Amino acid sequence: MAKLIGTPQKRKEDPKLITGNGNFTDDIKLPGMLHGAFVRSPHAHAKIIRIDVSKALALPGVVAVYTGNDLVGKVKSVPTMWLLPGADLKPKDRSALAQGKTRYAGECVALVVAENRYIARDALDLVEVDYEDLPAVVHQEAALLDGAPLVHDDVAANLALLWKAGEVPEEEFQNAEVVVKQRLYNQRVIPNPIETRGAVAQYNPGSGELTIWCTSQNPHIHRMVYAGVLDIPESRLQIVAPDVGGGFGSKIATYNEEAVIGHAARDLKRPVKWIEDRKEHFMATTHARDEVIEVELAGKRDGTFTAIRVKNTANLGAYLSTFGAGCPTIDFGLMVTGAYTIPKASVVTYGVYTNTTPTDAYRGAGKPEAAFQIERIVDLFAQEIGMDPVEIRQKNLIPAEAFPYGTAMGVSYDSGNYHYTLDRALDIADYASLRAEQKRLREQGKLLGIGVSTYVELCGFGPSKVAGAIGFQGGVWENSTVRVHPTGKVAVFTGTSPHGQGTATTFAQVVAEKLGIPIDDIELISGDTRSVSMGWGTYGSRNTAVGGAAVAIATDRVIEKAKTIAAHELEVSVEDLEFSNGIFSVKGVPTQSRSFQEIAKSANFAWNLPDGVEPSLEGQSFFDPPNFVYPFGAHICVVEVNVQTGEVELKRYIAVDDVGRVINPLLAEGQVHGGVAQGIGQALWEGAVYSDNGQLLSGTFMDYTMPKARFFPTIESHFTETPSPVNPLGAKGVGETGTTGAPPAVVNAVMDALRPFGIKDLDMPLTPEKVWRAMQTRGENA
Amino acid sequence: MTCKKNISLSVNGVTRQAEIEPRLLLAHLLRDELNLTGTHIGCDTSQCGACTVMVDGDVVKSCTVLAVQADGKEVTTVEGLGDMEQLHPIQQGFWEKHGLQCGFCTPGVMISMIGLLKENPNPTEEEIRDALEGVICRCTGYQFIVSAVQHAAQLIAEGNAVKETTMSTGEGR
Numbered sequence: 002m003a004k005l006i007g008t009p010q011k012r013k014e015d016p017k018l019i020t021g022n023g024n025f026t027d028d029i030k031l032p033g034m035l036h037g038a039f040v041r042s043p044h045a046h047a048k049i050i051r052i053d054v055s056k057a058l059a060l061p062g063v064v065a066v067y068t069g070n071d072l073v074g075k076v077k078s079v080p081t082m083w084l085l086p087g088a089d090l091k092p093k094d095r096s097a098l099a100q101g102k103t104r105y106a107g108e109c110v111a112l113v114v115a116e117n118r119y120i121a122r123d124a125l126d127l128v129e130v131d132y133e134d135l136p137a138v139v140h141q142e143a144a145l146l147d148g149a150p151l152v153h154d155d156v157a158a159n160l161a162l163l164w165k166a167g168e169v170p171e172e173e174f175q176n177a178e179v180v181v182k183q184r185l186y187n188q189r190v191i192p193n194p195i196e197t198r199g200a201v202a203q204y205n206p207g208s209g210e211l212t213i214w215c216t217s218q219n220p221h222i223h224r225m226v227y228a229g230v231l232d233i234p235e236s237r238l239q240i241v242a243p244d245v246g247g248g249f250g251s252k253i254a255t256y257n258e259e260a261v262i263g264h265a266a267r268d269l270k271r272p273v274k275w276i277e278d279r280k281e282h283f284m285a286t287t288h289a290r291d292e293v294i295e296v297e298l299a300g301k302r303d304g305t306f307t308a309i310r311v312k313n314t315a316n317l318g319a320y321l322s323t324f325g326a327g328c329p330t331i332d333f334g335l336m337v338t339g340a341y342t343i344p345k346a347s348v349v350t351y352g353v354y355t356n357t358t359p360t361d362a363y364r365g366a367g368k369p370e371a372a373f374q375i376e377r378i379v380d381l382f383a384q385e386i387g388m389d390p391v392e393i394r395q396k397n398l399i400p401a402e403a404f405p406y407g408t409a410m411g412v413s414y415d416s417g418n419y420h421y422t423l424d425r426a427l428d429i430a431d432y433a434s435l436r437a438e439q440k441r442l443r444e445q446g447k448l449l450g451i452g453v454s455t456y457v458e459l460c461g462f463g464p465s466k467v468a469g470a471i472g473f474q475g476g477v478w479e480n481s482t483v484r485v486h487p488t489g490k491v492a493v494f495t496g497t498s499p500h501g502q503g504t505a506t507t508f509a510q511v512v513a514e515k516l517g518i519p520i521d522d523i524e525l526i527s528g529d530t531r532s533v534s535m536g537w538g539t540y541g542s543r544n545t546a547v548g549g550a551a552v553a554i555a556t557d558r559v560i561e562k563a564k565t566i567a568a569h570e571l572e573v574s575v576e577d578l579e580f581s582n583g584i585f586s587v588k589g590v591p592t593q594s595r596s597f598q599e600i601a602k603s604a605n606f607a608w609n610l611p612d613g614v615e616p617s618l619e620g621q622s623f624f625d626p627p628n629f630v631y632p633f634g635a636h637i638c639v640v641e642v643n644v645q646t647g648e649v650e651l652k653r654y655i656a657v658d659d660v661g662r663v664i665n666p667l668l669a670e671g672q673v674h675g676g677v678a679q680g681i682g683q684a685l686w687e688g689a690v691y692s693d694n695g696q697l698l699s700g701t702f703m704d705y706t707m708p709k710a711r712f713f714p715t716i717e718s719h720f721t722e723t724p725s726p727v728n729p730l731g732a733k734g735v736g737e738t739g740t741t742g743a744p745p746a747v748v749n750a751v752m753d754a755l756r757p758f759g760i761k762d763l764d765m766p767l768t769p770e771k772v773w774r775a776m777q778t779r780g781e782n783a
Numbered sequence: 784m785t786c787k788k789n790i791s792l793s794v795n796g797v798t799r800q801a802e803i804e805p806r807l808l809l810a811h812l813l814r815d816e817l818n819l820t821g822t823h824i825g826c827d828t829s830q831c832g833a834c835t836v837m838v839d840g841d842v843v844k845s846c847t848v849l850a851v852q853a854d855g856k857e858v859t860t861v862e863g864l865g866d867m868e869q870l871h872p873i874q875q876g877f878w879e880k881h882g883l884q885c886g887f888c889t890p891g892v893m894i895s896m897i898g899l900l901k902e903n904p905n906p907t908e909e910e911i912r913d914a915l916e917g918v919i920c921r922c923t924g925y926q927f928i929v930s931a932v933q934h935a936a937q938l939i940a941e942g943n944a945v946k947e948t949t950m951s952t953g954e955g956r
Contacts, residue, residue, distance in 0.1 A: 018886030021821020246887025
């Protein structure tokens with residue numbers, strides 16, 4: 002059988018994209034289509050005193066203007082979908098359009114609908130809104146203080162949730178030989194896919210069917226939520242994610258704008274389009290991270306870790322976003338012990354409302370923050386006892402023979418060989434030579450730094466009963482149908498919703514290898530709730546590990562049925578048949594055979610099927626994974642800090658990742674590059690900045706530093722392969738490795754470079770100014 | 784607002800006429816009026832470069848140019864580069880070397896890199912990275928974009944070599 006799994010293949014997605022024939026949401030044009038634009042609050046916290054839409058309505062070409070009051074009883078608030086248990090959760094949902102109050106700058110106050118997008122924009126300026134400005138609170142620690150402004154009047158101290166897990170007796174720290182403590186700030190970042198959000202909605206007044214094309218990573222979740230918000234049966238609501246221009250977590254959440262556009266189309270009985278502009282995107286689409294993490298690591302002088310306790314004060318923004326409650330709690334908390342044998346651990350998370358854009362998932366969602374705190378504190382521990390950061394890791398990494406490994410946080414790491422991955426990275430980097438070079442350069446006054454991170458992350462959530470136990474409002478299984486047409490060409494349906502991952506190619510590789518047919522005979526169908534019966538989407542590195550597993554199982558079921566039919570035609574028993582390279586043949590008599598295509602025709606024509614076998618050739622699987630998967634890796638970053646300017650120059654970046662079985666090494670490497678670029682972006686350049694009164698100062702690409710090509714050296718990406726026992730592909734997930742592994746590797750490298758200055762820690766992003774100032778004060782303020 | 788302008792321009796070699804508002808952006812003319820939706824819009828401040836097209840051979844960001852400024856000019860968009868029967872070397876490069884993931888920035892990035900290759904047919908990695916300054920890709924980390932451009936440069940060089948060979952042997956006249 003042609004070997005396809007594990008080989009680099011050009012993408013099936015690319016021909017349309019490189020010739021300008023993609024179909025993104027903004028490319029959709031329907032007869033009679035109107036255009037929407039949202040009036041947004043310029044204030045972070047304000048009472049709405051009066052809204053006058055008369056001037057806007059009078060503008061020729063304006064068709065309608067909606068305010069919050071117009072939507073009462075028609076469009077409900079958009080609910081959060083992670084109802085974390087045992088955390089005294091106080092969910093506050095985004096209303097469709099603000100009513101009475103606005104709670105962050107950028108919150109939707111009104112919708113203008115007009116004949117074209119220019120008129121809609123003109124009309125925004127004609128909607129008069131009188132506000133009474135209220136004191137705003139932006140930072141989570143300030144929001145918890147007595148007397149802080151309340152974002153929601155009925156949420157005391159702005160505390161949305163208080164979550165605790167694990168226990169460590171106080172003596173573990175009191176009696177420890179070494180305790181290292183650090184306060185870390187994992188700053189707020191903005192996902193910023195290059196395609197902003199958008200929606201096109203069309204309503205059929207006769208059938209009552211509503212279709213919304215929108216930028217979604219999980220159209221079935223959008224359908225389930227918007228069906229409730231718009232009070233429309235799920236069966237009459239179709240959500241289509243056409244080509245989606247990146248998501249990185251920001252297109253998981255369900256938002257109010259898409260629902261309001263759906264309502265406008267229903268109300269006006271004309272299609273309506275809304276496309277976010279970039280400035281809106283900065284304010285209206287979810288932000289992420291923004292966690293103050295205080296970590297204490299206890300251990301012995303010989304470098305053995307004994308206990309960790311962590312406090313996370315997380316900024317959730319003004320409302321509880323779709324999966325906002327889960328990121329700083331479950332996603333973060335379960336991973337605080339990282340890749341190490343730490344027998345005792347505890348976590349407490351304060352989730353806090355502030356007058357800022359709601360936070361939710363961003364590539365990694367909680368796991369990068371967990372990796373960051375453990376990898377930073379491990380380095381500080383090593384520094385405290387005078388041990389090399391590699392040696393302390395080698396001493397504490399979970400040994401290969403300990404898998405599956407139950408952690409102090411109660412999860413079971415599926416498989417791994419952490420020492421091997423670290424060894425590979427050390428070899429590639431030539432670590433010993435790097436240290437020698439560092440010593441030599443330090444003598445010349447040059448600041449070379451070497452940073453290591455040995456991360457592990459939790460991906461591919463499952464099984465669904467665990468989702469239920471942690472309050473995730475949905476399942477985490479995945480669905481695939483493999484449908485064989487009469488000609489033997491194959492349609493693969495998946496409930497995941499790829500948006501750049503190359504899934505049409507990787508899934509085709511799996512199916513083509515199993516069926517022994519050309520990749521070109523296989524098409525992937527995804528992203529449409531009418532085509533795919535159900536599914537949970539693409540996020541959390543679940544696409545291949547869960548969605549791909551469902552595809553593999555469904556394909557096996559096709560083969561099983563086809564074999565029964567082939568055996569019947571060849572008048573032998575199924576046991577006497579073998580299937581190879583797309584041919585069913587009688588064992589030992591290769592001339593007696595049927596091709597896969599012949600059986601496809603037989604199955605679909607159904608002229609001569611065995612008794613009890615139904616017509617057609619389809620396999621379906623609903624795969625609920627028995628456990629999470631745990632990708633891991635070792636990243637090494639080499640930097641040089643400019644003594645004069647504080648600039649950080651990236652000299653080398655080595656990523657050795659173990660994502661289980663790799664389906665397509667070319668695409669896997671692409672995922673690593675992109676993830677590492679975003680991870681380095683957070684470490685060195687990116688960060689959302691609010692003024693004290695809640696204005697987003699970093700609100701355009703002119704103010705928010707998006708990583709550019711010239712910022713990076715060639716990333717040296719390598720894989721080790723430890724298959725996961727959790728799914729039939731052995732895959733673990735590759736999408737989030739870079740954002741998890743890179744920030745601590747980079748920050749550890751810069752801190753290593755700055756050691757002659759006695760600087761222990763600086764908050765990300767490590768801008769030249771911050772580094773320069775720290776060098777001037779020799780770390781006194783750091 | 785109501786005073787409309789007639790313009791005539793060549794888009795991908797075809798003469799197109801349009802009656803437009805003077806404030807209409809070239810990006811919107813291409814996408815909304817001429818249905819050439821391969822050119823994308825990713826920001827409002829001409830940073831991301833997803834909207835990059837060629838006007839009279841110059842690389843420009845079409846979200847920052849008025850359509851009336853393109854009156855009488857020759858515009859090339861991604862749709863004019865090549866089709867699946869005959870891909871432009873830059874398209875070939877992006878496909879072969881996995882230079883795209885979500886593909887949203889790709890049309891602008893490809894056009895922008897054609898601009899580079901016209902000026903510098905054999906750029907180093909550093910020169911390519913510098914030339915990518917005008918575009919933002921959030922997916923790829925740029926590394927395979929660099930590989931794609933290098934591959935395209937090689938294909939163009941080989942293509943030129945073939946042309947020169949056929950010329951010198953007198954074939955294909």
